[in-house]
Amino acid sequence: MMYFSQAEIDQLILEDVPLHDETTRALGLPDAPGSLTYTARQHGVLAGIAPLQRLAQALGLRAEPLAADGDLLAPGQAVLRLHGGAHALHLAWKQGMNLLEYLGGIASATRQMVDAARAGNPRVQVAGTRKAHPGARKLQHYAVLCGGGMVHRAGLSETILVFAQHRAFLPGLDVEQLVARAKAHSPEKFVLIEAEDAQDALAAARAGADGVQLDKMSPQELAELVPQLRAMQPRLVINAAGGIRPDSAAQFAASGVDVLVTSSLYNARAADFGAVMRVD
Structure with missing residues (x-):
């Protein structure tokens, strides 16, 4: 494996x-x-x-x-x-x-976590992040795979994930320009935008991002936003991150997102x- x-x-x-x-x-x-x-x-x-x-x-x-x-x-x-x-x-x-x-x-x-999440959505995936213990990431990612989860992002060289921290150094570029620049320079890479709110997520979908990561939104907020994003771009990959635990995983999954992104698994x-x- x-x-x-x-x-x-x-x-x-x-x-x-x-x-x-x-x-x-x-x-x-x-x-x-x-x-x-x-x-x-x-x-x-x-x-x-x-x-x-x-x-x-x-x-x-x-x-x-x-x-x-x-x-x-x-x-x-x-x-x-x-x-x-x-x-x-x-x-x-x-x-x-x-x-x-x-x-x-x-x-x-x-x-x-996987069992709890799939009670809300049988197709949802649970992904461990790169926020693992320093020096132990590969072993911890391996354990996530053994448990039926997936690796969200093994490292910086893998996918393009645009955070607010990147955007702080590019204040003159809107989401559409950020997506266009990323795709022009790395046409083979998946472009994921972490959205700060619903408006930001919709702008990323409109700009042609491959995926959006919705951070710290409640299951209720996600349930309202996900159908809008699907209507705009049916193939968009939608991640939910922040506050996901076994007792809340089913609710997050039922919102219709594709992936639940969590670092909590490493503290098991x-x-x-x-x-x-x-x-x-």
């Missing part, structure tokens, strides 16, 4: 092992063959198995996947078993747990996993 480079995997290892495992060294731990099994302690959505397998393999361990990223989990379900020497098992142990717990929490929150509570090591 998503490729993780060897450099990224190595960085995960180096973060936890800048030199060596001092506990293993100090105890004189024998490098006996053994296994490490990760087990879910609660219901949720699995995420993190793919990068964890790569991490284990980089340490010389054999990975035995017992479930796949995106699977629904039950308490007590084993998801991955690693085989190899005790030293490498201890190097993989906690960083592997971090991947499963933090990414699993995001994936589970995403699935909850971590999933709970157990880990057991055994000597073979």
